[in-house]
């Protein structure tokens with residue numbers, strides 16, 4: 001595909017999409033029903049449907065029975081950890097292999113022209129972004145993901161949390177499925193703003209931001225405290241009359257879905273003239289500029305709180321103005337103290 005039909009590349013090779021980023025046409029006034037209908041399939045396809053399917057398969061075929069889940073035992077906990085490790089290795093690895101190892105589409109649709117593997121940096125373990133990112137993903141990311149999964153499965157199996165059923169409460173469960181990405185967005189936004197507080201940023205979130213040119217393995221490259229906060233959203237299922245399958249869907253949405261935001265490419269080519277949109281640009285801009293796009297635009301939270309960057313020159317000017325204001329405020333404070 002010719003990526004210059006869909007965007008432009010500057011002198012340094014950074015690729016920018018032609019269209020500015022927009023938030024989903026849901027919370028807009030006046031309402032835009034036609035835009036909403038055009039957007040709706042993208043809400044489901046391909047990513048959300050993929051994670052619904054993976055969660056269903058995991059619940060049906062790769063999760064022990066309720067009887068076994070009632071008692072915490074290392075054998076099944078380790079089995080769940082192993083299946084999650086394998087799934088992450090295969091899913092993340094598939095993106096990495098196609099786009100970064102084989103470089104199947106070279107730099108087409110890649111926001112940053114550089115490939116992390118081509119440069120070494122002292123910010124990372126072993127001076128390698130990939131090895132560092134993988135060590136953090138498997139060292140604390142998947143263990144903490146698994147711990148939340150075990151906790152919710154065990155709580156449901158013991159009746160500590162009220163459990164709905166697909167036969168008796170299908171509409172309620174369907175509502176949760178449809179609203180889950182919105183809940184994730186709000187939870188992620190709050191957690192993300194929190195870890196950008198200077199003290200937490202320094203000790204916790206800076207680990208994730210070491211990857212300023214993110215690639216698939218950057219997705220779960222976080223400090224363990226961030227993993228704890230990031231995956232904690234699934235605990236909501238213990239409170240809202242939900243189902244373990246939906247808790248697994250929530251974890252897949254967070255765990256596998258993170259790749260989609262860190263893939264580094266705007267489109268993944270699937271044919272000569274076809275490609276799948278990744279919707280990664282909003283989060284790519286967050287990795288590039290740090291102080292913008294704390295959420296992904298499903299809900300216009302960043303617009304509301306003044307941190308939205310739509311990828312255009314205007315967006316950049318607004319960001320610069322915000323930063324200048326912030327610096328002036330800090331200087332004034334500092335001068336007052338002095």
Ligand SMILES: [Zn+2]
Pocket residue numbers: 208214219262283287
């Ligand atoms: Zn990120």
Ligand SMILES: [Zn+2]
Pocket residue numbers: 192196205209286290
């Ligand atoms: Zn951040």
